[in-house]
Amino acid sequence: MKAYFGRRYAISASHRLNADALSPDENRAAYGKCNNPHGHGHNYVLEVLVEGAVDAETGMIVNMSALDEAVRDRAIDRFDHANLNLDPLFANRVPTTENLCRAVFELLDGSLQPAKLARVRVEETENNFFDYEGE
Amino acid sequence: MIYLTRRATFSASHYYWNEAWTAEKNERVFGRCANRNGHGHNYTLEVTVAGEPDPTTGFVVDLKRLRDAIEREVLEAYDHRHLNLEVPEFARTIPTAENIAIACWKRLEPAIQTVGDARLSRVRVYETPEIFAEYRGEA
Numbered sequence: 459m460k461a462y463f464g465r466r467y468a469i470s471a472s473h474r475l476n477a478d479a480l481s482p483d484e485n486r487a488a489y490g491k492c493n494n495p496h497g498h499g500h501n502y503v504l505e506v507l508v509e510g511a512v513d514a515e516t517g518m519i520v521n522m523s524a525l526d527e528a529v530r531d532r533a534i535d536r537f538d539h540a541n542l543n544l545d546p547l548f549a550n551r552v553p554t555t556e557n558l559c560r561a562v563f564e565l566l567d568g569s570l571q572p573a574k575l576a577r578v579r580v581e582e583t584e585n586n587f588f589d590y591e592g593e
Numbered sequence: 594m595i596y597l598t599r600r601a602t603f604s605a606s607h608y609y610w611n612e613a614w615t616a617e618k619n620e621r622v623f624g625r626c627a628n629r630n631g632h633g634h635n636y637t638l639e640v641t642v643a644g645e646p647d648p649t650t651g652f653v654v655d656l657k658r659l660r661d662a663i664e665r666e667v668l669e670a671y672d673h674r675h676l677n678l679e680v681p682e683f684a685r686t687i688p689t690a691e692n693i694a695i696a697c698w699k700r701l702e703p704a705i706q707t708v709g710d711a712r713l714s715r716v717r718v719y720e721t722p723e724i725f726a727e728y729r730g731e732a
Contacts, residue, residue, distance in 0.1 A: 461691045462727035464717075507727075512695070515611055516622060517687035522724070523624070 462576060463519045464507045465526070467534055472499040473542040473553040497541065502555070503581040504533065504562060508573035520573035532565045555582040559590045567592065596714060597653045598641040601663045603672035606633040607688040610677075631675060636693070637719040638667060640701060644711030654711040662704040667697050690726035694718045698728045 474497035475489040485493045492498070506529055510519040536545065542553035547561050563578040581587035608631040609623040619627045626632070640663055644653040670680055676688040682696045698716045705713045719725040 459695055459728070460731040461694060462729070463691060464725045464727065466723040512689075512691045515613070517609070517689035517692045519691055519726075521622070 459512050460509060461512050461519060462507055462509050463522075463525075463573065464505060465522065465529070467504045467506070467529060469502040469504055469534055469538045470499060471502060471537050471540050471542050472497045473558075474498070475552050475554060477552050497543065500582050502537075502558070503579075503587075504529070505577075505579035505581070506566065506575070507577040507579070508570055509576040510573040513572075520570060525570060525573070528569050529566065532569060533562050536565070537562075555580050555586070555588045556590075559588040563590045563592060594643055595646055595653045596641050596643050597656075597659075597711070598639050599656060599659050599663060601638045601640070601660070601668060602635060603638065603668050604633060604635050605671050605674050605676050606631040607676040607683070608632065609687050609689065611687065612685075631677070634720050636671075638663065638697060639715075639717040639719075640697075640713070641715040641717070642705060642711035643714040644709070647710075652709075654705075654709045658708045659705070662701065662708055666700040666704045670700070690718050690720045690724060691728075694726045694728040698730060702730070 474494070475492040476485050477488070480488060506525070508520055508525065512519055537558070542548055542558065545553075548557070551557050559578050559580040562580065563575065566578065567575045575592070577589055577591045579587055579589045608628060609626040610619050610629065614622075640659070642654050642659065646653055674680060676683045676693070680688070682699075683692070686692050694716050697718065698713065701716065702713045705711065713730065715727060715729050717725055717727040
């Protein structure tokens with residue numbers, strides 16, 4: 459039977475929203491406080507949702523320890539306590555949480571067998587979050 | 594189509610053990626979850642139904658009747674119980690979060706059909722705030 463398994467992780471990181479294509483005034487208008495020159499940080503929550511068949515022997519879609527290890531190796535160790543702007547993935551992309559969400563999806567996709575990645579959600583604060591399902 | 598979700602909580606104990614395996618394999622695969630004395634969680638159950646708001650009442654479903662169905666079908670059987678030892682569907686099925694979500698669906702789907710026109714859309718079971726499983730009725 460097909461079911462879904464979700465896991466939530468914490469990532470603390472800093473970023474600054476500034477688009478190279480925009481002038482300083484335009485960046486200020488577009489990003490407001492998020493454009494402050496030295497950046498700022500968030501306690502992000504990363505929610506990983508996988509889908510797959512429930513294994514008859516284990517009752518599980520995926521072994522949680524294996525899932526945790528893959529997410530840690532590919533995403534958490536990379537972004538936790540880091541400055542997102544300095545990551546090569548954001549060399550030419552503004553590290554908005556939309557772009558972070560898509561980057562995490564792309565880092566994890568295909569690495570969670572036997573489960574399949576269904577959705578990545580990144581919560582930037584308690585009041586805003588972003589979902590990407592690979593579309 | 595509107596999706597409406599009702600939450601409920603229950604506290605229960607369980608352990609993971611496959612009788613077809615050796616003790617060594619159970620302990621290797623399931624780790625601390627294989628402790629035969631069991632352990633417990635405060636589970637949160639989210640039941641989502643889908644439907645059109647009734648033109649007269651504006652309700653997708655009568656929330657009190659949905660709450661009563663959840664309490665009668667799930668909480669009375671699971672709350673403050675040992676899932677492996679006291680709940681029939683887990684006598685031979687390991688009560689992982691995935692299997693609990695599927696079992697809750699099977700318990701709730703017929704009951705929700707009698708509650709109104711809404712249909713069961715999703716059951717999500719949080720084992721802890723960081724771990725959850727979900728079943729959407731798919732084969």
